[in-house]
Amino acid sequence: MRPGRRPRVIVIGAGIGGLTAAVALRQVGIDVAVYEREEELRPAGTGLSIMSNAVSALGTLGIDLHLDKRGRAIETFQFLARDGRPIRALPLKEIGDRVGAPSVNISRADLQQALLDRLDGQPVELGATVTGFEATADGVRVEFADGREAHGDALIGADGFHSVIRRQIAGPTPTREPGYVCWLAVVPFRHERLSDGAVRHYWGAGQRFGLIDIGHEQVYWWGTKNMPAAVARGWRGDKDEIARAYAGWADEVGEAIRITPAEAIVSVPAQDRPFLNRWGTGPVTLLGDAAHPMLTSLGQGAGTAMEDAVVLAGSLAEAADVPRALRRYESRRRSRARRMVRMSRMLSLIEQFEHPLPRRLRDAYFRRVPAPVLYRQNESVLTFPAHTP
Numbered sequence: 001m002r003p004g005r006r007p008r009v010i011v012i013g014a015g016i017g018g019l020t021a022a023v024a025l026r027q028v029g030i031d032v033a034v035y036e037r038e039e040e041l042r043p044a045g046t047g048l049s050i051m052s053n054a055v056s057a058l059g060t061l062g063i064d065l066h067l068d069k070r071g072r073a074i075e076t077f078q079f080l081a082r083d084g085r086p087i088r089a090l091p092l093k094e095i096g097d098r099v100g101a102p103s104v105n106i107s108r109a110d111l112q113q114a115l116l117d118r119l120d121g122q123p124v125e126l127g128a129t130v131t132g133f134e135a136t137a138d139g140v141r142v143e144f145a146d147g148r149e150a151h152g153d154a155l156i157g158a159d160g161f162h163s164v165i166r167r168q169i170a171g172p173t174p175t176r177e178p179g180y181v182c183w184l185a186v187v188p189f190r191h192e193r194l195s196d197g198a199v200r201h202y203w204g205a206g207q208r209f210g211l212i213d214i215g216h217e218q219v220y221w222w223g224t225k226n227m228p229a230a231v232a233r234g235w236r237g238d239k240d241e242i243a244r245a246y247a248g249w250a251d252e253v254g255e256a257i258r259i260t261p262a263e264a265i266v267s268v269p270a271q272d273r274p275f276l277n278r279w280g281t282g283p284v285t286l287l288g289d290a291a292h293p294m295l296t297s298l299g300q301g302a303g304t305a306m307e308d309a310v311v312l313a314g315s316l317a318e319a320a321d322v323p324r325a326l327r328r329y330e331s332r333r334r335s336r337a338r339r340m341v342r343m344s345r346m347l348s349l350i351e352q353f354e355h356p357l358p359r360r361l362r363d364a365y366f367r368r369v370p371a372p373v374l375y376r377q378n379e380s381v382l383t384f385p386a387h388t389p
Helices: 016-027 052-060 092-099 108-118 164-170 229-233 239-245 251-258 301-318 322-351 356-368 371-382
Strands: 008-012 031-035 047-050 076-081 086-089 104-107 130-136 139-144 149-152 154-157 180-188 198-203 207-215 218-226 266-269 284-286
Touching: 008 016, 008 139, 008 149, 016 031, 016 108, 016 301, 031 149, 047 108, 047 207, 047 218, 047 301, 052 092, 052 301, 052 371, 076 092, 086 356, 092 371, 104 108, 104 207, 104 218, 130 164, 139 154, 154 164, 164 284, 180 229, 198 356, 207 251, 218 239, 218 251, 229 266, 239 251, 284 322, 301 322
Parallel strands: 008 031, 008 154, 076 198, 154 284
Antiparallel strands: 047 104, 076 086, 130 139, 139 149, 180 218, 180 266, 198 207, 207 218
């Protein structure tokens, strides 16, 4: 790359991480091209959380997606027993007020649209299934299944859990399956126990259920249930099975399932991977789930990818040498991403306890842990460690 010229960056994947990377790179004046294997960019998925740390990260680059208007800022966050009895509330709103950024729950479709709007008409190259890459004397060449090629100064693999870019960098890595299924849906829903901006997590024996206000009179709900990993991976049950799993739970849980059309429910197995220490080589690196897939209990999968995108953009903007900038990005992100993966897995295992004694000990701990300790634990997750100039 010639001295004084900003790099041209190729991003593989138009999920949340890839689109955020494109927005952040454009914000710092870097030319970017996004390639996506799907033939059409359809609104897809259910709901997700964009926590204060991710909103703060975007703010360091002057990016405001107005998420609190597209979704719903968290006002209350409660852990409850399966029958609705309270276990503990988390101070997420108070922490958001202190750091100056709310935590927001939103549908994936609305977040996707917010990012596309910010790209202001820049096209995403669709139907582009990447098959591999090769470092060249002046950058990197990317090959696609249909014979297309792309040339740039840097390549960002944001192609998700089954990343082709990751596989070429690190080889095949094992999938970790803790052994439970996740059911997910977004549906119009109102209930007297679900106040505006509420997040309610219910804990049972080897099961959980979440009811989350995402605004516009819609709720994102999810449920989990322990089962062998192979069964979770190929779950072929129906809505009646889900309803039976939550029989006897709080009224609002059963009602949310009852009014949800069967075709609106998505089933996915719980999966992550062992943490990858080397994310890149030469002019290539990884971002989001391609680099550090995590379980969902911490609600930080999308937010951590957004943090990655901001730090990546800042690192490329402040350094003329692309490989050096990418290694700087990786060194800035590795420790925090590792912590998020570890905490997500640990919390998931604790929340999925099935036997009575571990569940009683878990609930007792959450009820009695001092409020300042709980505040510090959550504040460390919800505070973005800024590395951008």
